[in-house]
Amino acid sequence: MSVEPIEPVAPAKKAEPHPLLKLVLELGPLLVFFFANSRGEWLASTFPMLADLGDPIFIATGLFMVATAVSLTVSWLLLRTVPMMPLISGVVVFIFGALTLYLQNETFIKMKPTIVNTMFGAILLGGLYFGKSLLGYVFDSAFKLDSEGWRKLTLRWGVFFLFLAVLNEVVWRAFSTDFWVAFKVWGTMPITIAFTMAQMPLIMRHSLEPKEQTVEKAMEKPTEG
Template structure:
């Protein structure tokens, strides 16, 4: 099984942007609604009771939806985008530990681990002179070296912020609030942050024609 860093967008990527969005949001929505209707699901499908309480039922379905999302990505898009792939691996590991040990801490710490991993990886890459963010976003736009460096720093810090934010929310609020925030809070925050980077992107953008002439 291969993954792609999205350096060059495939024809499927260009023609199915909504599919990519649905594949990323789908598992989160399953997680949210499964927790919300956990008791109803157990009543309709008694076998789910073996997983534990509502949060564990939601975790099990979240894992299933994540696997399905990755399979569909591979079939429809021809590759596995690196960030959803890494996130999916962590979901399966920490979700399995949560259900097996009946300990909610593991699945609650999954966003912390994933965001901290991305944050430290991006900032650590800069320490070795590598702007790794270019391997993720180079399909969408091309920047000069200084632009990639600045954008990598900002995204690295933002990922660390999301890691800390997740810790604050799950440790201080109810399970329902944490799950709702994970779905309806983190995504808007990320969209706002992404839009806020557009002035930097526009300032450091270079044309593909100019780049090919070098």
């Protein structure tokens, strides 16, 4: 039985935003979530309408949804497109955020990273099973790698997404809400950045582009919120 070769799948090249703007759009909602949770009581007393949402975690959830909507809107207005990963993550934020507020149950927003990371992990590993590397679509990437490079990188990211899903489950179930919120911003983000940088040797070995251009693109990879 012959094995079909891995076919890299990448989207058409399009204009990229300034790296600083891209960072703000991706990290902005997370920072709003962290600030609102840590200063929830102050926000409730300063803006009485927010007090109706409930405890700080619910205020943070509501503002997180607003910040996510603003981020996606700005991305669309500037680029006339929304990258796949932030779009899917945003949809899950709206659904689980709404359930969190309506049912006054913080479990839903805590499970959001688990759902998103499991989804992306399953997409990447499922694509490999059918002989396709879907990493380009998930990361809105314009990398030019050979087939072996796409296969190896897709496998690594698929496993890493599943690792993040398990890690989120462990943290929110074993620690306090405040710890989980802080870890979501100051723990998951550095881990993802470190993992991204650790893939540079693989990317450089299999890249079909000049070294400088490859490094620049690798530094612009998005992270899940």
